[in-house]
Amino acid sequence: MVFSTKCYLKSYGLGIGWIVPIGSEIDSFEDLKEEARRMGETEGFQNGFSISWGSVALKFNPRKTIDSKIIEKWSNFMSVRLVNHQLFSNKLKTEKSVIDSNGFLKIRWPQKIEPKTNQDALDFLISTVTLPSMNKGRYPTIYQIANSMINYEYYTYFLNNKKIGIETFQDQKILKKIKAHLCKDYEKN
Numbered sequence: 001m002v003f004s005t006k007c008y009l010k011s012y013g014l015g016i017g018w019i020v021p022i023g024s025e026i027d028s029f030e031d032l033k034e035e036a037r038r039m040g041e042t043e044g045f046q047n048g049f050s051i052s053w054g055s056v057a058l059k060f061n062p063r064k065t066i067d068s069k070i071i072e073k074w075s076n077f078m079s080v081r082l083v084n085h086q087l088f089s090n091k092l093k094t095e096k097s098v099i100d101s102n103g104f105l106k107i108r109w110p111q112k113i114e115p116k117t118n119q120d121a122l123d124f125l126i127s128t129v130t131l132p133s134m135n136k137g138r139y140p141t142i143y144q145i146a147n148s149m150i151n152y153e154y155y156t157y158f159l160n161n162k163k164i165g166i167e168t169f170q171d172q173k174i175l176k177k178i179k180a181h182l183c184k185d186y187e188k189n
Helices: 029-043 068-079 142-152 156-163 171-188
Strands: 054-060 124-130
Touching: 029 054, 029 068, 029 124, 054 068, 142 171, 156 171
Parallel strands: none
Antiparallel strands: 054 124
């Protein structure tokens, strides 16, 4: 899944994601950095924080007062890892990058958090921002996405995301195309 600042336009759409609370207390910048490293390694970033096709990013709750020293330490730590990163240029010409050069996520704070999580209780979000696959300077269409999964016979990531409730506004149409393909294959056999 890819973040885009264009998702707020009516012609695009918002997706659905999950926020998973961190199981341990974050009492220092080192604790925060360790959680970000774990998140990055889970995504596949060998050094834990940034790789050519993605990076961890941090979003502070705008309704919270955050220690400026933590913000400064995160900025200093991430800025050297994001110098000339492809995330800044591999986007639509008309959109702003979803991550800044200091490793901060540049999207709105989530509107709705379920189930029963008080979004004011959250201090920050750690996310992974991945490089989009562009097609002649544009995001791929629904059919290009579905056809790519069909051509590579790789649906697992998409289907697992749907199963746990992580969705984009395009998923129903993508799923319909995949199902139509799978039914044709089934009929051939």
